[in-house]
Amino acid sequence: MKIIDCHCHLGSYFNFNVPGHSPEHMIISMDNTGVEKACISPHMSLSSDIEKGNRFMMDTVEKYPDRFVGFFTYNPHFPELMESELPVYFKIPGIRGIKIHQGTHKTTLQNPAYKNIYAFADKFRIPIMIHTWSMDTIKNIEAISLDYPNAVFIMGHFGAVPDNMKYAAKIIKSRKNVYGDTTVSMMYEKNVEWLVEIAGEDKVLYGTDMPFIDPRVCLGRVLHSDLSGSVKEKILGMTIEQILENTNRYEDS
Amino acid sequence: MAFEFFDCNCSIGRSSVLYPGSFHTSEDLVKRMKSYGISKALIFQAIARDHFPAEGNPVLMESINKYSELIPCWIVMPHHTGEFPDPGDLYKQLNENNVKAVRIFPSPERHNYSLKPYSAGPLLEMLAQHKVPLLVDIDEIGWDNIDEVLDNFPTLPVILCNTGYRADRYIYPLMQTFPNLYIETSRYLSHLGVEALCKKAGTDRLLFGTGMPLYTGAGAVFFIKNLLLDESAKARIASGNLTRLLSEVRL
Numbered sequence: 001m002k003i004i005d006c007h008c009h010l011g012s013y014f015n016f017n018v019p020g021h022s023p024e025h026m027i028i029s030m031d032n033t034g035v036e037k038a039c040i041s042p043h044m045s046l047s048s049d050i051e052k053g054n055r056f057m058m059d060t061v062e063k064y065p066d067r068f069v070g071f072f073t074y075n076p077h078f079p080e081l082m083e084s085e086l087p088v089y090f091k092i093p094g095i096r097g098i099k100i101h102q103g104t105h106k107t108t109l110q111n112p113a114y115k116n117i118y119a120f121a122d123k124f125r126i127p128i129m130i131h132t133w134s135m136d137t138i139k140n141i142e143a144i145s146l147d148y149p150n151a152v153f154i155m156g157h158f159g160a161v162p163d164n165m166k167y168a169a170k171i172i173k174s175r176k177n178v179y180g181d182t183t184v185s186m187m188y189e190k191n192v193e194w195l196v197e198i199a200g201e202d203k204v205l206y207g208t209d210m211p212f213i214d215p216r217v218c219l220g221r222v223l224h225s226d227l228s229g230s231v232k233e234k235i236l237g238m239t240i241e242q243i244l245e246n247t248n249r250y251e252d253s
Numbered sequence: 254m255a256f257e258f259f260d261c262n263c264s265i266g267r268s269s270v271l272y273p274g275s276f277h278t279s280e281d282l283v284k285r286m287k288s289y290g291i292s293k294a295l296i297f298q299a300i301a302r303d304h305f306p307a308e309g310n311p312v313l314m315e316s317i318n319k320y321s322e323l324i325p326c327w328i329v330m331p332h333h334t335g336e337f338p339d340p341g342d343l344y345k346q347l348n349e350n351n352v353k354a355v356r357i358f359p360s361p362e363r364h365n366y367s368l369k370p371y372s373a374g375p376l377l378e379m380l381a382q383h384k385v386p387l388l389v390d391i392d393e394i395g396w397d398n399i400d401e402v403l404d405n406f407p408t409l410p411v412i413l414c415n416t417g418y419r420a421d422r423y424i425y426p427l428m429q430t431f432p433n434l435y436i437e438t439s440r441y442l443s444h445l446g447v448e449a450l451c452k453k454a455g456t457d458r459l460l461f462g463t464g465m466p467l468y469t470g471a472g473a474v475f476f477i478k479n480l481l482l483d484e485s486a487k488a489r490i491a492s493g494n495l496t497r498l499l500s501e502v503r504l
C-alpha cells in the first residue's frame with residue numbers, strides 16, 4: 001500500500017523541542033512505517049523568514065526528490081517577493097503544492113493579497129494546503145472554493161474539533177475541489193471513520209504534521225480503522241497522488 | 254516478540270458530551286480493548302471526575318466487577334471539608350477494594366483545591382507512604398506545581414498524563430531531577446520523542462496509555478509497536494513498567 005503524508009513540515013521550532021526535525025530524521029520515521037513520500041512546508045516559512053523557509057523546502061526536495069514533495073508557503077505580507085519567487089519554485093518538478101497558514105501569518109483567507117495565489121492555483125490545478133482550525137476558516141474556504149473551481153483546497157486539520165469537523169466534512173462532500181486531512185494533535189477515537197462517512201471516501205487525505213507531531217499515532221488510527229482496505233488505500237496515498245499528478249506543469253505553460 | 258498492553262490512561266462512564274465514535278460503557282471498552290490488543294486497563298469513572306469522587310468511585314467498582322481486565326483507579330481529593338474520607342479512612346477503603354492507583358483533578362475547573370502541604374499534604378503523605386501511584390493530567394497540575402509534589406514526596410510515583418507534544422523543555426529537567434516522575438505516552442508526541450527521552454531517562458519511566466474513550470486506542474497501540482527501541486524496552490513501556498509500579502504498592 002502506497003503511503004503519502006500530505007501534511008508535513010520540516011525543521012526546528014521556536015515553541016518546543018523537536019527531537020527529529022531534519023529531513024534525515026523524517027526519512028528514518030518514514031522508512032520505519034512504510035511512508036513513501038511527505039509533502040513539506042518548513043516551520044521557518046510559517047513562523048519566521050518566508051524566503052529562507054521556502055529555500056529550505058526547495059533544497060530538501062532537490063536533495064531527496066523521491067521522498068519529499070514541496071509545498072511553497074505563500075505569505076501575503078510579502079506580495080512582491082512571492083510574485084518573483086513563484087515562477088522560480090514551480091519550475092522545480094518536485095514542488096507541487098502551496099501552503100497557506102493564515103494563523104501564523106496573522107491574517108485571514110479574505111486578505112486581498114491571497115487572490116493572486118488562488119488564481120495561480122486555479123490556473124495550474126495546484127493543491128493549496130490551508131491551516132483549518134476555526135469555523136471562520138471553513139466558511140471562507142466554502143466561499144473561495146466556488147470562485148476558483150480548478151484549484152484544489154485541502155482543509156488541513158479538518159477544523160480540529162468535532163463540531164467544526166462535522167461542518168467541514170459536509171462542505172468537503174459538497175465541493176468537488178475541497179478535501180480534508182487527518183492531521184490533528186487531539187486524535188479522537190474512531191474519528192477517521194466518521195469523517196469518511198460524512199465527507200466521502202475520496203475526500204479524506206492522510207496527513208500528520210510530522211515533525212511538528214510524531215506521525216505514528218495518526219498512521220495507526222488509519223491503518224487499524226474499521227474502514228475497508230480499498231478506502232484505506234485512497235486515504236493513505238491514492239487520492240493525494242492523483243491530485244498531485246493532475247496539476248498542470250508550470251514549465252509547460 | 255509479542256507483548257502485553259496495559260493501558261494506564263482510560264475511563265468509563267457517561268460525561269455531559271458524547272463525541273462521535275466515542276463510548277461510555279465497560280462492555281464497549283472491553284470490546285475496543287480486545288480489538289486493539291490491549292489486555293488490561295487502569296480506569297477511572299467519569300462520574301468521579303465530572304460530578305463527585307465519593308459518588309463516582311463506588312459506581313466504578315460496580316461497573317467493572319464483571320471484568321477482570323479492568324483495574325480500578327479511584328479519583329481522590331483532600332478531606333478537610335468532610336466531603337471525602339480522611340487519609341486513614343481512605344487507606345482502609347483502598348485496601349478493602351484492592352485499589353492500587355489513584356488519580357487527581359485539582360484544577361480550578363475541576364475539583365478546585367490546592368496541592369500545597371496545607372491542603373493536599375496529608376493525602377499525598379499517605380499515598381507516598383504506601384507507594385500508591387498518583388496519576389494526573391498536566392493540565393490539572395501545571396508545570397509550576399509538579400516539582401513541589403515530586404520533591405516533597407520522593408516515594409510517591411507520579412504518572413503525568415496527556416502531556417502533549419510541546420512538553421520536553423519541562424519534562425527533560427523534571428525527569429533528570431526527580432526519579433519518581435513517570436510519563437504516559439498517549440499524547441507525548443514530539444517527533445521521535447519517546448526514543449529521545451529514553452536515551453536521557455531510560456526505558457523504565459514511560460507508561461503506555463490511550464486516553465480512551467476520547468482518544469484513539471488503535472493509534473496508541475500502533476505507536477508503541479513501532480517505536481525505534483528494542484522489543485524488551487517496548488514491552489516495559491507497553492505494560493511492564495505499570496505492572497512493576499502496581500506490584501510495589503504497600504497496601
